[in-house]
Amino acid sequence: MSKSKWNFGVKGWIIIFMCMIAYFIGGGINTDGLNIFVNALSEARGWDNAAMLTWSTYGGWAGVIFALIFGQITVRYKNGAKYVMIGSLAATVVAFYFYGHTTNYYVYALCVSVCAAVSCGYSLVAVNVIQTNWFPKKKGLVLGISTIGFPLCTMIFPYISNFLLGTVGLEGMFTAICIFVAVFTVICIFICKVTPEEVGVAPDNEPMEKAAIEKQKQEIAAYKSPWTVKKLAKEKMFWFSSVGLGLIWMVTVGIVSQLVTRLVAAGYDRGTAVGMLSVMGFFGIFGSYIWGWIDDKFGTKLASLIYCVWYVIALILLIFMFNTVTVYIAIFMVGTSVGGICNLIPSMTGTIFGRKDFPSANRLASPVTSGIKSCAYLFVAQSLRLTGNLTGAYIAMIVVCIISAILIAMIKPVQSVEGQK
Numbered sequence: 001m002s003k004s005k006w007n008f009g010v011k012g013w014i015i016i017f018m019c020m021i022a023y024f025i026g027g028g029i030n031t032d033g034l035n036i037f038v039n040a041l042s043e044a045r046g047w048d049n050a051a052m053l054t055w056s057t058y059g060g061w062a063g064v065i066f067a068l069i070f071g072q073i074t075v076r077y078k079n080g081a082k083y084v085m086i087g088s089l090a091a092t093v094v095a096f097y098f099y100g101h102t103t104n105y106y107v108y109a110l111c112v113s114v115c116a117a118v119s120c121g122y123s124l125v126a127v128n129v130i131q132t133n134w135f136p137k138k139k140g141l142v143l144g145i146s147t148i149g150f151p152l153c154t155m156i157f158p159y160i161s162n163f164l165l166g167t168v169g170l171e172g173m174f175t176a177i178c179i180f181v182a183v184f185t186v187i188c189i190f191i192c193k194v195t196p197e198e199v200g201v202a203p204d205n206e207p208m209e210k211a212a213i214e215k216q217k218q219e220i221a222a223y224k225s226p227w228t229v230k231k232l233a234k235e236k237m238f239w240f241s242s243v244g245l246g247l248i249w250m251v252t253v254g255i256v257s258q259l260v261t262r263l264v265a266a267g268y269d270r271g272t273a274v275g276m277l278s279v280m281g282f283f284g285i286f287g288s289y290i291w292g293w294i295d296d297k298f299g300t301k302l303a304s305l306i307y308c309v310w311y312v313i314a315l316i317l318l319i320f321m322f323n324t325v326t327v328y329i330a331i332f333m334v335g336t337s338v339g340g341i342c343n344l345i346p347s348m349t350g351t352i353f354g355r356k357d358f359p360s361a362n363r364l365a366s367p368v369t370s371g372i373k374s375c376a377y378l379f380v381a382q383s384l385r386l387t388g389n390l391t392g393a394y395i396a397m398i399v400v401c402i403i404s405a406i407l408i409a410m411i412k413p414v415q416s417v418e419g420q421k
Contacts (some may be wrong), residue, residue: 009205015134016146019127023149028157030116035260036161053381055109059116060374064367066117070125070361080195081129083420087122088121089185093178100174125366128346129359132197137204138353140347144292147339151284158274171259223359232364237414242365244407245345246372251397252341254376262390266321280335287336300347312398319394352414
């Protein structure tokens, strides 16, 4: 890969790492952390695991509404994406604190729902708009790097949470995580920039005169996208993309959020299972970049189709689990895919609608994909109630992957008013 591909500039790298940490926090609090939080709170408070998981689903559904609101903010206000980023992180700090400190089940339910609902702000809507603005041509590669935050979270967050749980206790664990998120929120106030033109650099860090950058900045500020919510709702390509990728995201969350439970049911002790989750995260660090490279090299559509087939094979291995070798192959396949989906979703939207129209398309794409993804928790909870294990859910997920592939295969770019891609 040419050096110019990696030439994001110092300011560009700051944005990339900011987004990586945002993905890390979103994955830790709302997905990977559930492996630790739910069991620990269930044992300490005497609450039902399945019922607790259900509230994450309800929060995810509420997140659909929040994503719509956040999306509107990014379109209506010049620094809307920054407002969404800071506001949703601040709300997470408050909600997550009471999430782990309350002994009232209804307060817990409210707080976990809020955490799930507002997470779409800092780990979906805002970061996707910001990265597409900064890197319209290099979006696949950049997302391949920044979404390393998800598998990195899978690799180390359970260990960190377990360590904190054992050293400072249940409430201390939640307090420590809150402090980390609060510090990051304050830092974002100073480093979060919605467009590169704000700090005097060009998109993709391309060489450009200051006058040209300033002109482009003014054009972006004056641009009015023709893609209203009503027009998007009538566009087939929008639905093929949002539903197709939303379904495969649901599969990802369904697998990762309950992988420890699945491994324990297969005969592994909890310590070993958590260790395997971390191994999966290690594979995912490389996987995020690989999916970004495939996206950049072969296009988002083909990368997404390969992703679906890859998951079908992984799920078959998880269903049968013949031996330890089979388990680790499945963990490798799932691990390398963890960061990929959050790369492919915004990349596909950017490919279809282009840089200038991305915020308008994203305001509806984010709630649709997020809402579908959130069904994973309810899906898993119902599977546990009905069958007592996750095998039935895995079989259904294979069918979901096939449906997703069919929808993605029908996607074509949309010509915008200015002919931008």
